[in-house]
Amino acid sequence: MYYPISVGLDVHLNSIVAKALDMDTGEITQGIFYGSDTEGLAEWILSSGKKAQAVYESGFCGFTVKRALDAAGVSCKIASSGIKIGQADRRPGQDGQKGCVIFGTATRCRQYC
Numbered sequence: 210m211y212y213p214i215s216v217g218l219d220v221h222l223n224s225i226v227a228k229a230l231d232m233d234t235g236e237i238t239q240g241i242f243y244g245s246d247t248e249g250l251a252e253w254i255l256s257s258g259k260k261a262q263a264v265y266e267s268g269f270c271g272f273t274v275k276r277a278l279d280a281a282g283v284s285c286k287i288a289s290s291g292i293k294i295g296q297a298d299r300r301p302g303q304d305g306q307k308g309c310v311i312f313g314t315a316t317r318c319r320q321y322c
Contacts, residue, residue: 210260211260212232212259212260212261212262212284213231213232213233213259213260213261214229214230214231214232214254214257214259214260214261214262215229215230215232215261215262215264216228216229216230216254216261216262216263216264216283217230217263217264217265218250218263218264218265218274219265220265220266220268220270220274222269223243223244224241224242224243224244225241225242225245225246225247225250225274226239226240226241227239227240227241227242227250227253227254227263229254229257229261231257231259233259240253245270245273247273247274247277247278247281248277248281250274250277250278251277251278251281251282251283252281254278254283255281255282255283260284261283261284262283262284262285262286263278263283263284263285263286264285264286264287264288265285265287265288266287266288267287267288272287275287
C-alpha cells in the first residue's frame with residue numbers, strides 16, 4: 210500500500226519527536242510532543258488528510274506508541290531495536306534523524322535536518 214506521508218519517530222522518556230516526509234511534494238515537517246501525548250501525535254499525523262505510516266525503534270516504551278497510533282487510524286511499524294546508527298547521525302540537535310534513517314528516507318531528511 211502506498212503511504213504519501215512517511216513519519217519517523219524518535220521516542221524519548223519525556224517527549225516524542227516526529228518528522229514527516231510528504232513523498233509527493235518532498236516537504237518535511239516536524240512536531241514535538243511532550244510526555245506520552247500520543248493523541249496529539251496522532252492528530253498531527255492525520256492533519257495532512259493523506260494516508261500516513263509511522264515507524265519507530267522500540268525501546269523502553271515497547272509497543273505503547275504503536276498501539277495508540279493504530280487505534281487512532283495511523284499505520285505504525287516497529288523497527289528492530291538492534292539497528293545501529295553511525296556516529297555521524299548522533300550529533301546534538303538531530304532528534305528525528307534516527308527515525309528517518311530507519312524508515313529509509315535518510316537522504317531526503319538530511320537535506321533539511
